[in-house]
Amino acid sequence: MTYGSIVHDPAGRLDTHLPLDREPNERLAAVVLDWRQDEHLPPQADIEQTALQLTGYARLLVHEVRTKAAALPRDGHASAVAARTLAQITATEADRRLSAPPLPTRHSLRAAQSRARLVSALHCALDRILAAVPASVPGP
Known part of the structure; x- marks a missing residue:
């Protein structure tokens, strides 16, 4: 499997052309969830860019989950039925959350952390689907 870069794609035009790059985005989501308002935070522009990165990746994940x-x-x-049902619920909720307009700049930390939680939920749904895929039976 090859990996590509994730870009901000609000129109969702690239979701069928870019492969998932899971590991770096998992790490990014974990870092974002560790940010605290009362601690030293990255510059505001970096937080906003991180939210855009996670938004683009979440859109790719929704497509992959579906x-x-x-x-x-x-x-x-x-x-398999449970995995499919969870995937449908998670993808629908993700679509709802991704369709909301971005929060004002003063709330960019909350927006980035919301996107990080969404990415985590989508990874859980994807993992559950992949675990439910029946194993192929080797031929004679």
Whole structure:
């Protein structure tokens, strides 16, 4: 699997062309969630750029979650049904949150942390889907 760069893509035009780059975005989300208002924070522009980065990545994740969930067998075990249901709920909530206008500048830390939590939730849904994919049976 090759990895690409994630860019701010509010129109969602690139979601089918860029592969996921999970590890750096997981680390970025973890760092953002550790930021505290009363501690030394990065410059405001960096916080805003981080929120944009996580927003673009979250849009890619929503597409990936929906694609993988649609590929699960309809007559599968309960784990596949549960994974598909969780994916649908998570993707719908993600769409709702991503469609909201950005918060004013003074709330950029909250916006970035909200996006980081969304990325974490989407990763959980994706992991659950991938765990529910039936193992292929080797041929003769």
